[in-house]
Amino acid sequence: MRARRSLSKVTDAAPTHDELVELVSAAGRVADHKELRPWRLIEIRGDDRIALGRAIAKSEGKKGVYSKPLRAPLLIAVVASVRSKKVDAWEQEATAAGVAHALSLLLDEAGWGVFWRTGDYTRAKAVAKAHGLEKGEHLLGWLYVGGKPERSRPLRGKTIDGARHLSRMPRGKKD
Template sequence: MGNDIKLIDYLRQRHSTPVAQYREPGPSQEELTEILRFASRVPDHGKIAPWRFIVYRGDSRVKLGEEFLRLSLEKTPDMTEAAQQAELARFSRAPLVVAVVSTAAPHAKIPEWEQLLSAGALCLNLVMACEAHGYVANWRTEWITYDERVQSALGIHEGEKAAGFIHIGSSDFNTPDRPRPDLADIVSWVE
């Protein structure tokens, strides 16, 4: 993991750094290519790769923010100035954003549910691959994941769904841990 943190240490302290705390630099093209290669090494029953990536960098993030604001104003014309600025910055808070797009579809042997789970694994693997390269990453969904009006602008095709948007950058913010579930509340033992 980043700065030679061992995987066990990373898992022990894994948390999401708030996207508002992200800054440059983001990964170089070479680093991002390696990150995406590592991320794609997920369980994939049938080897059908039921997902793909879309990388948003540079001015594309600003243009998408303008579209997010336009669509938000259609639904809520009396948005506060702060809410409008949040929409404009939705994809420019981090140096880059990667969409993990599920292409799950009916298949003769592989249930769609397994294909969707593979896309979820891809999201988490992408977060861990970023951390392994010394970057922070946050898996977000937000309203843009579920609003059909924005899918075309995001490059998501009919029949596809965003599994998440992974915001990637650098940060020195010391994120406090949040309460975690007690194992006694979430584990059943069958002997």
């Protein structure tokens, strides 16, 4: 995890469906209040990436194909599926985001290049329709997955100062 980095350029290699299923099974072990499993993932390969590109272009009022989905051989759409009114929606969305993050770490560990792409169009009707989203579902973005280029730059200057982001709970003033 300390060496993980987003790779915005990946090669045309990608994990197989079966390899992906195994990683998704592990990623699905994230914290999940009431075990609702309020998420699903959509595997997008080949011409499905073109269909997604058309939907994104349409959502922006343009014709043609938006090219970003073609930048990786595999896209994994991350869908939050709000399943219960007893658990806050934000908590269910956090579980879906947790699965995506865990999956990105697992993919990286398995030797794949990964980056997470979002954008305003994740909430567009044309994009939701292209993904077959149902009521209570919304798209959190896509994991772009491919091979790691041989000449990936080493991780530099990206260390996080944990002390800067960690504090104690403040104590209330005594009356």
